[in-house]
Amino acid sequence: MTNKVSRRVFGAGALATGLIGTSSLPSFAQGDPKRGGTLVATWGGGEPQACYVPAGGGSSPTFSSSKLFERLGNRRMDGVFEGELAESWKPAADFQSYTVKLRKGVKFHDGKDMTSADVVFSIDEIWKKYAAASALTDYVGVEAPDAETVVVKFSKPVPEFFFSSLLCGSVNYIVPKHVYAGSDPITNPANNAPIATGPWKFKEWVRGSHFEYVKNEAYWRPGFPYMDRLIIRYVRDPAGRAAAMEAGEIQIGVFNPVAPPDIKRLVATGKFVATPKGYEEGVWSTSFEVNMRNPIFAKREVRQAMFHAIDRSMIAKTVYYGYARPGTGPVFSPNKEFFTPDTYKTVYDPKKAAALLDAAGYPKKGDGKRFTLNLLAAGWFTENGKIGAIVKQGLEDVGVGINLTVPDRPTSIKRIYSDYDFDVAISNQANPSEPVPSTTQYYTSDGIKKGVPFRNASGFHTPEVDALVEKIKVETDPAKRKAMVVEFQKITTLEASNLPLLELESITVASVKVQNHSNDPNYLAASWYDIWLAS
Helix, strand or coil: CCCCCCCCCCCCCCCCCCCCCHHHCCCCCCCCCCCCCEEEEEECCCCCCCCCCCCCCCHHHHHHHCCCCCECEEECCCCCEEECCEEEEEECCCCCEEEEEECCCCECCCCCECCHHHHHHHHHHHHHHHHCCCCCCCEEEEEEEECCEEEEEECCCCCHHHHHHHHCCCCCECCCHHHHCCCCCCCCHHHHCCCCCCCEEEEEEECCCEEEEEECCCCCCCCCCCCCEEEEECCCCHHHHHHHHHCCCCCEEECCCCCHHHHHHHHHCCCEEEECCCCCCCEEEEEEEECCCCHHHHCHHHHHHHHHCCCHHHHHHHCCCCCEEECCCCCCCCCCCCCCCCCCCCCCCHHHHHHHHHHCCCCCCCCCCCEEEEEEECCCCHHHHHHHHHHHHHHHHCCEEEEEECCCHHHHHHHHHHCCCCCEEEEEEEECCCCCCCCHHHCCHHHCCCCCCCCCCCCCCCHHHHHHHHHHHHCCCHHHHHHHHHHHHHHHHHHCCEEEEEEECCCEEEECCEECCCCCCCHHHCCCCCCEECC
16 A cells, blocks of 8 residues: 555535635636745734744644645645655555655755654654654654665554554654754754745744745755745734735735635625635634533533533624534534534534433522533634623523633633633634544543643543544554544534534635645645745
8 A cells, every 4th residue: 555545525615605605716827837926925813932833832833834844745635645755655564664765855944965864853853752742652663774764663553544644744844853953842943943845945033023935946846936935924913914915915814814704805806815725634613612520511411401502503603704614523524534424413402401401400490590600712712702602691591600701812721721720611623634633632531631732621531432542543444443433423422521613614815816825635734835926
């Protein structure tokens, strides 16, 4: 078997709602690409803490670092895995090791050759300790038989889809050993002026304003990139981004750069296009999590009632202007590899919610309340506070008293993931197609890591789910593995400890002059080596 192990077809409107029609799909390359020019890009968030963060650090440093660094593999829009810094990879007969053949002639930005020594260092010192620590639980080491080959070894069988996804991980980069060896990767000054292998070379970071990258003239892909410069500009608020785009100061924005009404307004001018393409491998959700440490949630009926009391369709329409859809389970609906609709349906049904609470032994008291909960809406997205108000109303309508707080980002992280200081929480997740560990870690005992953000804060776990996930990790037969993931979805929706209220539809807005964009299923984290300007 080779690295081309899986196919997943994404339709042009796979995530589209009625607000994004075919007329606003991306403008792909027409005729011969033009060379030269400067592209100014932005995203729907703030400036990163560093240009590159070895442990990931969120979407902002992923956006800035992915134009400089590269991975061993990549996943195309048609779902096929293909080599990037690797030419191919192949499993051993027992699937406990993989031989990776590296691409020849790749150089770092400082002119030094990339070799197997850099790959060994990256996997051992960056992936295992930081970028992919939760995925490499069965990793035992990596060897380099020669300068162009590495062999990655595991203590248990590793499915090929999992391994291929690992090589394509958003921040599973190959870093230069000669820059990072002997240092603390977290504090290495190179994180703010990276040396890598990608199509763009770091020039400067004007803090509070922008990154400036220039064309890598020695890039291993002959003839790329097309443009001379790429600037990533940070504008604090969506209205400011919309104004900058309208003024021609920014040509492309990813991950919902402007407010939904401005998306429609910009597209209506005929000067911009908007598309949901490019997010198939990074679908975001707004999740709702119950804290199992509160004895009220010991009964499954109470947990299920929480979800039945919330009108997800109204949230999608009023908070996200239709750029969202009700969630169904832990594996999101665009995931053609593993998604199943055949799960417990936590649809909006206040009467059912009330009946479940009655059956669980929590009738309404004299004041009309069954009990009171502390609801925390995490403060990293402004929409979460608005959702919190709707959730509060829905739960109060079925007799659950709610104290709502919307802390800032640092306080939200501390209260949810360090102090477990909440009864129910509104948070967010972004999951790729491979469910282990990005999805499963929210439901297993090994996902309970106090102080580590975006893990199992609910505290839910059962021997049944733990054992099932361990089987999913080592099953190498694709059909059998999919059946296990389907069973995982059925169990976790029934248990209702942490489920998506909504699957969010991320949007890219670009000038019609920008060509060949949104052509990667994780476009925010793509290198943008082939984008170009029509004029």
